[in-house]
Amino acid sequence: MIVNFLTENVIEYLPLLGKIIPSHSQIPILSSILLDASSSEFILSSTDLEFGVRVSVPAKIEEGGGVLVPGRQFVEILSSLTREKARLKQEKDQLILEAGSGSFKFQALPRDEFPRLFEDKGEKIAEFPASSFQDIFSKLIFAVSQDESRPHLTGIYVTKKEGVVDYVATDGYRLSLKRVSGGSIAEGTEGLILSPRLIGEGLGFKNGSIGLYVYKKGNQAILESGGALLVGRLIEGTYPDYEKVIPKELKTSIKLDREEFLRLLKVTSVFARENANVINCSIQLGALHLHVDSSSIGEAESKIEGEQLGDDNSIAFNVKFLLDFLRSVDGKIITLQINSPFEPALFTVDNDPEFMHVIMPVRVQE
Amino acid sequence: MDELWNQVLSEIQIDVSKGTFLMYFKHTSLVSVESGVATISVPTFIIADQLEKKYSALIKAILDKKTGQTTSIVFSYSGTNRQAKKDEGPLFASAPVATERVVNLRIKSENVFESLAVSDSNQLAYTASLTVADDPGKKYNPLFLYGTVGVGKTHLMHAIANRVLAKNPRAQILYLTTEEFTNEVVEAIMNKSTSNIRKKFRHTDLLLLDDIQFLAGKEKVQEELFHTFNALIDGGGQIVFSSDRPPSEIKKIEARLASRFEGGLTVDIQPPDFELRTAILLLKSKKRNMDINPEVAKLIAERVENTRALEGFLLKLATVQLTKPGPIQEEDVLRLLGERVEKDRFLHPDMVITAVCSFYNIKPTQLKGDRRDAIFVKPRQICMFLLKQDLKLSFKEIGNLLGGRDHTTVMHGVDKVQESLDSEERLKDEVGVLRKQLAG
Numbered sequence: 001m002i003v004n005f006l007t008e009n010v011i012e013y014l015p016l017l018g019k020i021i022p023s024h025s026q027i028p029i030l031s032s033i034l035l036d037a038s039s040s041e042f043i044l045s046s047t048d049l050e051f052g053v054r055v056s057v058p059a060k061i062e063e064g065g066g067v068l069v070p071g072r073q074f075v076e077i078l079s080s081l082t083r084e085k086a087r088l089k090q091e092k093d094q095l096i097l098e099a100g101s102g103s104f105k106f107q108a109l110p111r112d113e114f115p116r117l118f119e120d121k122g123e124k125i126a127e128f129p130a131s132s133f134q135d136i137f138s139k140l141i142f143a144v145s146q147d148e149s150r151p152h153l154t155g156i157y158v159t160k161k162e163g164v165v166d167y168v169a170t171d172g173y174r175l176s177l178k179r180v181s182g183g184s185i186a187e188g189t190e191g192l193i194l195s196p197r198l199i200g201e202g203l204g205f206k207n208g209s210i211g212l213y214v215y216k217k218g219n220q221a222i223l224e225s226g227g228a229l230l231v232g233r234l235i236e237g238t239y240p241d242y243e244k245v246i247p248k249e250l251k252t253s254i255k256l257d258r259e260e261f262l263r264l265l266k267v268t269s270v271f272a273r274e275n276a277n278v279i280n281c282s283i284q285l286g287a288l289h290l291h292v293d294s295s296s297i298g299e300a301e302s303k304i305e306g307e308q309l310g311d312d313n314s315i316a317f318n319v320k321f322l323l324d325f326l327r328s329v330d331g332k333i334i335t336l337q338i339n340s341p342f343e344p345a346l347f348t349v350d351n352d353p354e355f356m357h358v359i360m361p362v363r364v365q366e
Numbered sequence: 367m368d369e370l371w372n373q374v375l376s377e378i379q380i381d382v383s384k385g386t387f388l389m390y391f392k393h394t395s396l397v398s399v400e401s402g403v404a405t406i407s408v409p410t411f412i413i414a415d416q417l418e419k420k421y422s423a424l425i426k427a428i429l430d431k432k433t434g435q436t437t438s439i440v441f442s443y444s445g446t447n448r449q450a451k452k453d454e455g456p457l458f459a460s461a462p463v464a465t466e467r468v469v470n471l472r473i474k475s476e477n478v479f480e481s482l483a484v485s486d487s488n489q490l491a492y493t494a495s496l497t498v499a500d501d502p503g504k505k506y507n508p509l510f511l512y513g514t515v516g517v518g519k520t521h522l523m524h525a526i527a528n529r530v531l532a533k534n535p536r537a538q539i540l541y542l543t544t545e546e547f548t549n550e551v552v553e554a555i556m557n558k559s560t561s562n563i564r565k566k567f568r569h570t571d572l573l574l575l576d577d578i579q580f581l582a583g584k585e586k587v588q589e590e591l592f593h594t595f596n597a598l599i600d601g602g603g604q605i606v607f608s609s610d611r612p613p614s615e616i617k618k619i620e621a622r623l624a625s626r627f628e629g630g631l632t633v634d635i636q637p638p639d640f641e642l643r644t645a646i647l648l649l650k651s652k653k654r655n656m657d658i659n660p661e662v663a664k665l666i667a668e669r670v671e672n673t674r675a676l677e678g679f680l681l682k683l684a685t686v687q688l689t690k691p692g693p694i695q696e697e698d699v700l701r702l703l704g705e706r707v708e709k710d711r712f713l714h715p716d717m718v719i720t721a722v723c724s725f726y727n728i729k730p731t732q733l734k735g736d737r738r739d740a741i742f743v744k745p746r747q748i749c750m751f752l753l754k755q756d757l758k759l760s761f762k763e764i765g766n767l768l769g770g771r772d773h774t775t776v777m778h779g780v781d782k783v784q785e786s787l788d789s790e791e792r793l794k795d796e797v798g799v800l801r802k803q804l805a806g
Contacts, residue, residue, distance in 0.1 A: 026385025049389060049412050115416050150454065172455015218411035219443035233410045236444050240454045249536065251569075311601060340569060344457060360457040 001065025001090040003037045005057055007081045007099070013044070013055040013228055016204065018075040020046040020053050032068035033075065034114045035088065035095070037061045045117065046071055051197050052117035052231035066111030069095050077104055117231045121222055122215025125192075126185040130225070133210045136167050136178050137199050139355055142324045144196045145171035152237025155193035159239075160185050168242050169196075174321045174359040175245060176328075181354070189214075193239060194221050198232025246358055247346050250337040252313035254283050256306040258334045258349070261288075262326040264302045265319060268292050271300040272319040278362050279322070282314035283338065313338045315345055316364045325357050371396035374428045381424060390417055397442060404429055404437045407444040414441040473541050477524030481653075483645040487636035488518055494633050495522045495606075499529035502537075502572050502604035506631035508595075512609040513635030514798075516673035519608040522635075523574045526606060530572050540567065541574040544581055551590045563590060568597040571604065578607045578627070583618040592623050605630075615791075643667035643676060650680055657693040658683075665696065669703050679703075713757055713804060715767050721803050722749045725796070734769035747779035748797065754780045756801065 017033060025031045025048075034045040042059035045052065067090050077097065078086075084100040095108040128136070137156065145153035150172065157168040165185045167178040192214060198221055202210060205225040213222040214234070223230040265279070268290050272279045275294035282289045290302040315338050326334065331351035338345045341364075347357040374396070379387050390413055397405040406425070408414045417425070422439050429437045453459065479499070484492045491513075497505050511519050527539050542550075554560045567573060573594075581588055598605060609616065612634065613627035638646060644660070644667040651658040670676050679702065686698050723730050726745040733746055746768060753764045754776070761773035761780075768776070786793050 025389070026383075027389050028385075030389065047412060049416075050410050052412060115412050116419075117412060119411070119415070145455075153454065170455070170457065172453075172457050175457060215411075218414075220411050231412075233443070240458050245457050358457065360455075 001035070001037050001067060001088065001095075002062035003035075003042050003059050003088045004062065005042060005059035005086055005088075006083070007078065007086050008083045009059075010044070010055070010057045010078065013053075013057075014075050014079045016053050016201065016228065016230075017044055017046045017055060018072065018079075019201075020048055020051060021071040021075075022048045023072075028109070029068065029113045029115070031071050032109060032114065033071040034066065034068055034111055036066035036111060037064050037088075039064060045114070047115055047117055047231075049115065050233065051195070051201075052115075053201075054117055054229040054231065056227040056229075058227075065090055067095050068109040068111055068114055069106040074106060117229075118215060118218060118220055118222065120215050120218065121224075121229075122213045122218070122220065123186065124211055125189050125214050126212045128210045128212070130205050130207055130210055133202060133205070135352070136180070137203055139178060139328045139352075139357075140167055140169035140176045141196060141199055141203065142328050143169040143171060143174055143176040143357075147171070152193055152235055152239055155195055155235035156199055157239045157242075158185075158189065158192045158194060160187070160189045165189075166242075168239070170240075170242065170245075173318070174325070174357065175242060177242065177246065177356045177358070179354050179356070191239060192221070193235040193237060195232040195235060198223060198230055201230050201232075245344060246356060247337070247339055247344050250310070250339050250346060252283050252308070252310040252339075253335055253337040254286075254288055254306040254308045255333050255335050256288060256304055258326060258329070258332060260304055261334065262323070264290060264304055265322055265326065268300045268302050269319045269323065271297055277318045277320050278316055278364065279319040280314070280316045280364065282312070283308055283336075284312035288336070313340070315341045316362045317345075317359060318362055321359045325359065329355070329357075367396045367398065370399070370432060373432060374425065377428050378421075378424060382421070389413075390421070395444075397444075399429075399433060399435075399437060402435055402437050404439050405442050406439060407442050410443070414443070417441070473524045473527045473539070475528060477521045478528050479525045481649070482518060482521055482525060483638075483642055483649050485639060485642035485645065487638055487642055491518075491522060491633045491635045494631055495526050496529075498604060498606065499526040500533075502530055503599075503602045507599060508605035508607055508627065508630040510607045510609065510613060510627050510630060510632040511635060512612050512632070514610060514637060517635040517637055518673070519635060520576060523576065523606055523608055527572060527574060530604075534571075537571045538569055539572045539574070540570045541576075543576045544578050547575060547591070548580070548584060548587045551587045554590075555586060560590065564594055564597050567594045568601050568603075570598060571602075572606070573598055573603060574606045574608075576608050578609045579611055579616050581619060581623075582616055585620070588620050588623050592620065592626065595623075595626055637671065638673060640664075640667055643670070643673070646673060647676055647680070650677065651683075654680065654684060656680065656684060656687060659693065662694055662696060662699050665699055666703065715753055715757060715759065718752050718757065718804060719749060719767070721800055722752070725800055725803075734767075736769070747783050748800070750776050750779040751783035751797070752800065752804075756804070 021033070022030055030048060034043070036043040036045070037059070039061070042057045042061060044055045044057065047053070081099050081101050086097060086099040089096045089098070090108060093108050095106045097104040097106070140156050144156060148154065153171055157166070159166050163181060165180045167180070169176045202223040208226050211224040213224065214220070215222070219234045221232050221234050268279055271292040271294045274297045275292055278292070280291040282291070286308040287303050287305045290300070292300040325347055329349040329352065331349035333350040335348045336345060341361060344358045344360050347359065349355060375391060378391060393409045395407050397407045408417065418441065426437060426439055479492070479496055482492065491511055494506055494509060498509050511522060513519055523541065527541060530537050531539060550563060554563045581591065595605065607627060612632060613624050616624070644663045647663040647667055648658065648660065651663070666676070666679060670679055682702055683694055683699070686702070687694065690698070719730055719733060722745050723733055726741070728742060728745055732742055733749060735742070749768065750764055753759050753767070754761070761776040764776045765771040765773045787797065
């Protein structure tokens with residue numbers, strides 16, 4: 001194998017490739033990176049058996065071939081090179097990387113040992129401009145469950161209904177729903193639960209567009225952007241009925257400045273940490289009053305003026321959930337709507353009418 | 367399956383490197399072995415692909431050995447193979463059906479508007495209740511229903527609740543007797559949690575309080591009710607009260623509360639008249655699948671005035687029907703009705719005298735005596751009245767019993783009481799209570 005390429009063409013993918021490599025793998029194969037040059041493409045790949053990355057880099061291929069090299073080191077060295085030309089040449093059981101900065105020899109292993117990441121890309125479900133992908137999934141990803149005993153809640157749910165596409169994430173305590181009307185997603189896309197890791201890495205693509213493919217037979221979902229392919233798995237399970245959780249009747253609503261709310265929450269959360277993260281909120285006289293009583297440390301009280309509609313009301317939340325939500329959106333005004341201290345509360349943001357966040361309150365004994 | 371797979375795995379462990387085993391085999395499990403096909407569950411395609419390419423021969427060999435059959439291998443996907451927990455988390459548990467609804471389960475579902483017999487005596491109450499149920503908080507607030515026992519106050523209250531619930535399943539409805547309300551207030555005062563009560567009631571859409579006359583004299587409870595009342599009404603909620611007498615006649619009630627009671631619509635419910643009693647009988651007997659023809663119903667309605675007694679009588683008839691299936695016979699009804707009167711006969715005149723005396727706090731000697739002071743005359747005449755009306759003694763007999771009086775004196779006494787009964791509510795009440803006491 002002999003390949004010539006420019007470092008600048010590969011540099012953006014190096015962190016991704018490097019991240020996947022398991023740091024302490026029992027199998028030498030997995031701590032390697034696959035370098036594969038065929039007649040048409042130069043590919044770099046890494047995997048941890050659950051998740052895989054395959055990057056195609058523009059290159060001039062003098063001679064085809066494939067080889068495995070120690071992943072971590074290869075990535076690190078490549079990352080440290082300047083914008084220069086580089087040349088890879090395999091010589092027996094070594095791979096030599098030559099660049100302006102120097103010449104580096106890596107122990108090489110035959111490529112056949114490396115696992116195949118996918119056999120078929122599958123059906124193309126959707127194409128998102130990177131900004132849309134960000135807009136949709138950055139508001140969902142924080143809400144997934146970390147609890148493996150409810151595996152289906154660890155993923156992000158995607159389903160197409162009449163005229164809309166619902167993207168849902170929940171951990172049983174709070175729920176994010178992005179409902180995109182129209183939503184150019186393939187017909188028949190129902191009940192897909194995407195691995196959060198796949199989406200998380202996909203959020204790393206800031207430019208261009210991202211294609212989503214689903215290969216049912218292999219239980220896989222693939223995100224493609226530019227020269228990179230992210231291979232993840234679909235999650236099994238029946239997603240709960242999220243519709244019924246979205247509050248329909250709400251007695252009280254208040255509009256608040258998001259940044260101000262976030263700031264005050266951060267301050268009050270200092271005390272909340274000692275009070276099981278519980279923060280008491282009451283809405284009255286056109287303001288949201290925050291109160292934390294953490295007996296051993298002290299008490300915190302804060303107030304934020306807003307636009308109140310409806311009855312006075314009160315509710316208590318886990319402050320962490322509030323902070324997560326406020327950080328995931330970027331609008332100016334958020335609206336909090338409550339029905340009673342025992343029922344889920346609804347949060348919306350002014351710059352995204354398609355997005356809803358629901359948080360289950362904490363029951364407080366008075 | 368797990369057993370078998372564990373055995374297979376322990377053999378595989380010997381043949382492959384530790385690393386390989388941990389990476390590829392760790393999260394696998396055997397789903398089934400059917401008709402020569404072994405389904406192995408793996409987390410991802412990547413692993414399945416490797417297992418198939420590199421280890422299927424090995425797995426197959428071991429499986430064949432263990433099962434004694436030739437098996438081919440297929441793979442399925444199931445994540446990490448852990449059993450998913452059944453409950454999805456509090457958010458999903460809170461979804462509509464299972465919410466913390468403030469509904470008192472003592473509201474009987476059979477007490478609905480459709481099952482109430484309506485006539486002049488309760489028409490207004492019926493219509494008002496229906497209006498309130500269809501538009502709670504807007505029309506008559508509060509709705510004050512009063513009437514003696516057994517006229518249908520509670521039935522109407524339940525009907526309102528059921529109708530509101532039917533239209534709005536998430537309505538917060540509270541049905542309490544005044545006694546229960548009193549207990550709650552007392553407890554709250556002791557625990558210093560009165561603000562909780564107000565919060566609880568303030569978010570109620572419909573509050574139904576039964577027997578509000580028992581608030582008489584209970585200052586603290588009245589105060590709490592006053593505040594609750596205001597909070598509820600301000601919040602757009604509807605209140606319905608029931609009582610055995612109109613607000614103006616409830617003694618020892620704070621003026622501001624009394625005026626609140628009267629601030630909406632106050633309706634009285636009269637005891638059912640003959641026609642209504644007949645209708646009620648027919649309705650109730652139909653519900654019990656009892657065959658009563660209108661003639662028989664009229665017969666009963668003539669003699670039995672109290673709705674509770676009607677129900678009781680029907681029960682007796684039902685028992686009869688068990689032994690004598692088929693339409694109810696007049697003679698059976700008459701017999702049973704006769705038995706009722708028989709029971710009355712067992713009332714001894716002395717019992718009447720004793721009851722009247724203790725009620726009016728005078729001695730029997732005084733009742734039978736000569737003194738004509740009002741405090742003695744009134745009870746004496748009432749006693750005469752009861753002995754005549756209920757025990758059906760002759761004027762002469764009564765005269766003898768009550769200190770040797772002339773039969774004309776007794777006649778006069780009975781007439782006097784009869785006249786006064788029509789005009790004096792108080793007297794009516796007193797006689798009513800006495801009769802109740804005598805009925806036992």
